[in-house]
Amino acid sequence: MNDTEVVDAGVVDERDELGDNPARGSVDKAYVPMPRAVVLCFHILIKQIVTPGKLIVLGFLGWFTVFAGWAVGHYNPSSHDGLMLDQGARLATFLGLFFFIPVVSLTFASAAFGDLQEDGSLVYLWLRPMSRFSVVMGAYLAVCTIVLLLAIIPMATIGWLGAGFRSGSIDFLWMGTLLAVVSVSTYVSLFILFGLLTKRAIMWGIVYMLFWEGLATGYGSWAITSVLSLPSYTSSFFNHLVNSRFSRFDVALSFSHSLAGSTIALLLLTAFFLMFSVVRLRRMSVA
Numbered sequence: 001m002n003d004t005e006v007v008d009a010g011v012v013d014e015r016d017e018l019g020d021n022p023a024r025g026s027v028d029k030a031y032v033p034m035p036r037a038v039v040l041c042f043h044i045l046i047k048q049i050v051t052p053g054k055l056i057v058l059g060f061l062g063w064f065t066v067f068a069g070w071a072v073g074h075y076n077p078s079s080h081d082g083l084m085l086d087q088g089a090r091l092a093t094f095l096g097l098f099f100f101i102p103v104v105s106l107t108f109a110s111a112a113f114g115d116l117q118e119d120g121s122l123v124y125l126w127l128r129p130m131s132r133f134s135v136v137m138g139a140y141l142a143v144c145t146i147v148l149l150l151a152i153i154p155m156a157t158i159g160w161l162g163a164g165f166r167s168g169s170i171d172f173l174w175m176g177t178l179l180a181v182v183s184v185s186t187y188v189s190l191f192i193l194f195g196l197l198t199k200r201a202i203m204w205g206i207v208y209m210l211f212w213e214g215l216a217t218g219y220g221s222w223a224i225t226s227v228l229s230l231p232s233y234t235s236s237f238f239n240h241l242v243n244s245r246f247s248r249f250d251v252a253l254s255f256s257h258s259l260a261g262s263t264i265a266l267l268l269l270t271a272f273f274l275m276f277s278v279v280r281l282r283r284m285s286v287a
Helices: 003-017 034-049 052-075 081-119 122-127 132-162 169-197 201-218 223-228 230-245 259-283
Strands: none
Touching: 034 081, 034 132, 052 081, 052 132, 081 122, 081 132, 081 169, 081 201, 081 230, 132 169, 132 259, 169 201, 169 230, 169 259, 230 259
């Protein structure tokens, strides 16, 4: 079988899953129920955006952040437990939340619809009688699954290792895991929207992270950056958890928003980005 036949076979398989392959007989135009449509899109996107190259590079990046956390905790010790716990929290924020999570989320989320457009697979999803919301949700769940599989271990261990295994630092395992789920959920929805708005989603995503998020990180108390920046909400969410858990060690990290305010804002932003993606997909021409 030559390369062309291999590619054609892959396209045929995808069309079979959607029940829209004329090569196998009559075309079934029955409306696809939302749960089944989400599952089908999830399955197609998982196969489409996961490549060995991405897994190797981003997996290495994840283990690099874990090693960096261990190195700081091991070679920068302190006799005061509070200082070590503070150090672990800051490492989880800067290495994990401000660097690793956005990079991995951008890599996969921007490719969700970009890769489908490039190889022509998106047209089969477009022509199939299923809601655009189902397509976006299938892509969103697929990307979140991949990113979380890569991010859970690094995010759960950076703070623990950076704190040098001090008393109470084991709590970084569950706090880092929760931070990964919360931050990935929002970043993926944002970068899926980037992928639908522009063909240069990677470039604009990097610009966003370097300039806007960098501005928010450097000037977090400035009203505009505080209100319109994801890091201000995700870091506030995490810092509240850290402060409440490690208050007896005199750990007091700064934050821009309350815990309830951060949680509600992240939920609303995620919903907004996803609904905007649905509207954008409805208005796109993919033929």
